[in-house]
Amino acid sequence: MAVAALRRFPPTADAVEATVARLCAECAPWLTGLLKAIVRGQAETSSLFGLPLGADRALVFPGQCTLCRSLPSTGTAGFECRPLVNSFEGWRRVDLCPACDAWLTSIARDGRSARGNASRLIDGPYGEWPHPNLRFLHVATNVRDEGIATAIRDACAAMGVEVGSPAEVAPGAILFVEVGPGIDQHGMSPGPFAASVAVAPLNGRAQLVEALATGATDWLTAPVTPQQVTAALTRVPARWQHPVEYDPFTALPTIRDLPRERPVLFVEPARGTDLFELVWLLRRHSRGYDDLVSCGASQIAFLPRVRAENVGYIVTRLGMLLDGRCRITERPSYAGYRLDAAG
Numbered sequence: 001m002a003v004a005a006l007r008r009f010p011p012t013a014d015a016v017e018a019t020v021a022r023l024c025a026e027c028a029p030w031l032t033g034l035l036k037a038i039v040r041g042q043a044e045t046s047s048l049f050g051l052p053l054g055a056d057r058a059l060v061f062p063g064q065c066t067l068c069r070s071l072p073s074t075g076t077a078g079f080e081c082r083p084l085v086n087s088f089e090g091w092r093r094v095d096l097c098p099a100c101d102a103w104l105t106s107i108a109r110d111g112r113s114a115r116g117n118a119s120r121l122i123d124g125p126y127g128e129w130p131h132p133n134l135r136f137l138h139v140a141t142n143v144r145d146e147g148i149a150t151a152i153r154d155a156c157a158a159m160g161v162e163v164g165s166p167a168e169v170a171p172g173a174i175l176f177v178e179v180g181p182g183i184d185q186h187g188m189s190p191g192p193f194a195a196s197v198a199v200a201p202l203n204g205r206a207q208l209v210e211a212l213a214t215g216a217t218d219w220l221t222a223p224v225t226p227q228q229v230t231a232a233l234t235r236v237p238a239r240w241q242h243p244v245e246y247d248p249f250t251a252l253p254t255i256r257d258l259p260r261e262r263p264v265l266f267v268e269p270a271r272g273t274d275l276f277e278l279v280w281l282l283r284r285h286s287r288g289y290d291d292l293v294s295c296g297a298s299q300i301a302f303l304p305r306v307r308a309e310n311v312g313y314i315v316t317r318l319g320m321l322l323d324g325r326c327r328i329t330e331r332p333s334y335a336g337y338r339l340d341a342a343g
């Protein structure tokens with residue numbers, strides 16, 4: 001039986017509020033406790049997929065996200081948890097950025113499995129995540145956000161990769177650099193670094209595009225997961241040999257021929273959807289080894305690293321996270337046709 005209703009107030013005044021999930025007696029207090037822990041900066045950061053981080057930043061501006069403290073240019077959505085029984089207190093309105101909005105909506109609708117962590121655990125402990133031997137790499141960070149710095153250190157420690165400050169590492173290191181409004185990018189110049197990976201928040205499109213145009217090899221959304229860091233480090237050596245070209249609108253690598261042997265999901269933005277916001281959310285909520293590419297004329301393709309039989313699950317999960325921002329269609333499987341023809 002539901003004990004509370006999670007109500008959502010969209011960012012624009014002409015859209016109507018709606019119940020996005022009804023919470024049972026176990027999920028309601030669990031979700032309340034989780035949000036409180038995030039606000040206090042006490043949440044277990046590795047436990048849930050896409051958990052907002054940023055409680056170390058101050059909450060001072062109107063329009064700032066209650067959970068990750070970012071200041072989204074597209075406005076915040078309000079959330080309220082209304083009690084349906086006397087035994088549950090509920091909570092008053094919090095305001096969330098598009099990333100946290102998507103995260104909370106999906107996790108509230110998916111309460112039981114989220115509580116059990118089953119489907120959202122970040123691919124096992126870091127050490128168990130498969131990665132090539134990258135011990136020869138050295139990593140430097142030019143990052144002020146403590147959550148990002150910790151994720152990079154954790155991922156590197158699990159791989160036996162050394163991390164230092166930009167001043168102290170050997171030439172040839174890979175630099176992780178935070179970019180965004182108000183962040184001094186002087187550490188961005190290639191200098192003694194072999195490659196750099198930009199880490200950008202949702203409102204950092206302009207600075208990210210500039211970083212990619214001036215030589216950044218790859219980029220991640222801020223906050224990052226250790227697994228996304230590992231995957232970026234795995235991609236960098238390949239990109240030394242095969243540099244990619246980035247689309248200036250979406251900041252995605254452009255690709256002419258999609259690989260035939262992998263599942264491909266075409267992502268079509270809904271009318272009025274901010275294209276970069278959609279791209280940023282997709283990267284934020286995808287796993288490290290998934291690929292998101294631009295195939296020309298604002299066509300976006302998502303290439304998940306999953307077995308073909310699990311693609312439907314990915315479509316469902318992304319559909320919940322992106323909630324009406326786009327239409328996702330699966331490319332018909334060539335391998336499937338071949339099997340049919342052979343049978």
Ligand SMILES: [Zn+2]
Nearest residue numbers: 024027111112
């Ligand atoms: Zn429940």
Ligand SMILES: [Zn+2]
Nearest residue numbers: 065068097100
């Ligand atoms: Zn947020």
